[in-house]
Amino acid sequence: MKLRPNCREVTEMVLLAQEKPLSLSERLAVRLHLLICKACPRFLKQVELMRRASERWRHYSEE
Numbered sequence: 001m002k003l004r005p006n007c008r009e010v011t012e013m014v015l016l017a018q019e020k021p022l023s024l025s026e027r028l029a030v031r032l033h034l035l036i037c038k039a040c041p042r043f044l045k046q047v048e049l050m051r052r053a054s055e056r057w058r059h060y061s062e063e
Helices: 007-016 024-036 039-062
Strands: none
Touching: 007 024, 007 039, 024 039
16 A cells, blocks of 8 residues: 555545455555545545434434
């Protein structure tokens, strides 16, 4: 994993992190990229919002 991934690589890692934990080097690369990019933090927030909404929907539909 390179230390300075591009936006496409970061979005792939963000989505992958929803399924399995990232390695230390991947987490570091994502964090460093998020510090310098304006679009990727927005994408991360959208993914987190969708994850929370999905969890709430699953919990709601189980009741």
